[in-house]
Amino acid sequence: MNCQEALDLLYEFIDKETSDIDTQQIQAHLKKCGDCFQKYRLESSIQEFIHAKLADDKPAASLERLKSKVSARLDQVDREECGPKSGSPYRLAFITVAAAALLVLMIGGAGIITDFITHTSTYAPLEQAHLAQAHLAQAHLAQVENSSGTETEFAAESVISLMLEQNSYELRPNLGEFVLISGKTEEILGVEMNHLTYSSSNAIVSVFIVPADKFSIPDDLLDTKIVRGDLELFDHNCPACRLVFHVIGSIVVITATSDQSIELLDFIPGKLVA
Amino acid sequence: MTGGTTTDRKKRTAFEAEALPHMDALMRTAVRMAKNENDAEDIVQETYVKAYRFWDKFETGSNCRAWLFRIMTNIFINEYRSKSRSPVTVDVDDLDDSFLYGQLSSSGREDNPEKELLAKIIDGDVRKAIDELPDDFRMVVVLSFLEGFSYEEIAEIADLQLGTVKSRLHRGRRLLQKKLYDYAVSNGYIKDRPK
The missing domain is CATH 1.10.10.10 (Winged helix-like DNA-binding domain superfamily/Winged helix DNA-binding domain)
Structure with a gap:
């Protein structure tokens, strides 16, 4: 192999794309030709250099944040797929349901339609808020485990005292295997809600707390009412996410989880104190 | 209601295990392709949504990383590549190789x-x-x-x-x-x- 032939294949050689025979011949040529060897060394060190500089590049935006954004988007896809089955996206389902509306109304029960409308207008935003938080919490837990740190607390303590002060509602920091790990306020359904996160080793339960005068129990749940002492429970059970609404004192407490193995009716995050 | 919950969850778990570990690489390439982080984040999100929707088309055991990059490159070409495509008459030919x-x-x-x-x-x-x-x-x-x-x-x-x-x-x-x-x-x- 002469210099020209070797140089013609130089980039492919550096990229490890040359055939075995070519590779051997180029290697042999580089051994005996100092000039070509210099060129080879220059090219390959530039290559390595650029790779190293670029590979070092850590995007400033935190990858964790991007991960929870992606997870929330995947949840959306999941929900579209588990929504009303007549067609996967809600829009299509809506058309189908709307078309059936007249017929159903004539028969006399508008239940299907209201179910559907309540699902998208009331339940979905709560589910979404829960799922977004659940992903963040999982990411955070993973981090905490890795760093063997103890920084599980965000504002859990302060939320406990706030709820006690404002609503005489005493939150339980531990509930069976669940621990209250974080709290924040968030606007959902146009109302400012306190959004708390309880976590066990493998599941997340969100708890939303909202003043009763700002939130009314969806009509379609009134049938599901269960009374336990000073507590009224309303149950919404959908495959994507389970929601239980508690009316107690002057607040509504909403618990949410996507883990169907948790009996959410028994998940009572707090009690009224005198 | 929907019998598919368990399968859906399996699909999600498999997808996350296979596809999510490539997010770093997708992101750093997206930043270089789009030249800014905001667009790059959008591109990566779109990539995952699209990949998830087409997950049943992905052949288990084949190269997931290359598959994700293919989806991403496609999104970049179709939606983000500069509208005024730079003329490809780049004057490199007057530069000799070395x-x-x-x-x-x-x-x-x-x-x-x-x-x-x-x-x-x-x-x-x-x-x-x-x-x-x-x-x-x-x-x-x-x-x-x-x-x-x-x-x-x-x-x-x-x-x-x-x-x-x-x-x-x-x-x-x-x-x-x-x-x-x-x-x-x-x-x-x-x-x-x-x-």
């Missing part, structure tokens, strides 16, 4: 002339040089230099002929070297040696 070598070795004092230059070039210069490459060149250069994809994988990912990949990489390299050299001269890292 332009940089010629420039550096004519200084004559160093046995290892690239060392001096590379030691002075900073990260920002490299990023700037890459960002200034025309979209079509930048794509293949990033896929090769940064992600180490083979020519064949790049051809598959960017939907190009193998020969096109080779020639774009070749020309992309020469352009990059020229740019890095120009920065080095204009920043006073080295003195220009007229040919």
Whole structure:
């Protein structure tokens, strides 16, 4: 192999794309030709250099944040797929349901339609808020485990005292295997809600707390009412996410989880104190 | 209601296990392709949504990383590539292959002339040089230099002929070297040696 032939294949050689025979011949040529060897060394060190500089590049935006954004988007896809089955996206389902509306109304029960409308207008935003938080919490837990740190607390303590002060509602920091790990306020359904996160080793339960005068129990749940002492429970059970609404004192407490193995009716995050 | 919950969850778990670990790589390539982090984040999100929707089309055991890059490159080409496509009449052809070598070795004092230059070039210069490459060149250069994809994988990912990949990489390299050299001269890292 002469210099020209070797140089013609130089980039492919550096990229490890040359055939075995070519590779051997180029290697042999580089051994005996100092000039070509210099060129080879220059090219390959530039290559390595650029790779190293670029590979070092850590995007400033935190990858964790991007991960929870992606997870929330995947949840959306999941929900579209588990929504009303007549067609996967809600829009299509809506058309189908709307078309059936007249017929159903004539028969006399508008239940299907209201179910559907309540699902998208009331339940979905709560589910979404829960799922977004659940992903963040999982990411955070993973981090905490890795760093063997103890920084599980965000504002859990302060939320406990706030709820006690404002609503005489005493939150339980531990509930069976669940621990209250974080709290924040968030606007959902146009109302400012306190959004708390309880976590066990493998599941997340969100708890939303909202003043009763700002939130009314969806009509379609009134049938599901269960009374336990000073507590009224309303149950919404959908495959994507389970929601239980508690009316107690002057607040509504909403618990949410996507883990169907948790009996959410028994998940009572707090009690009224005198 | 929907019998599919368990299957859906299985699908999600499998997808997350296979696809999510590639997010770092997708993101750093997206930043170089789109040249800004906001667009890059959007591109990565779109990539995952699309991949998830088409997950049943992905063959288990095949190269998930290349598959994700293919989806991403497609999104970039269709939705983000500069509308005013830069004319591909890039004047690289007047540069001979060993332009940089010629420039550096004519200084004559160093046995290892690239060392001096590379030691002075900073990260920002490299990023700037890459960002200034025309979209079509930048794509293949990033896929090769940064992600180490083979020519064949790049051809598959960017939907190009193998020969096109080779020639774009070749020309992309020469352009990059020229740019890095120009920065080095204009920043006073080295003195220009007229040919």
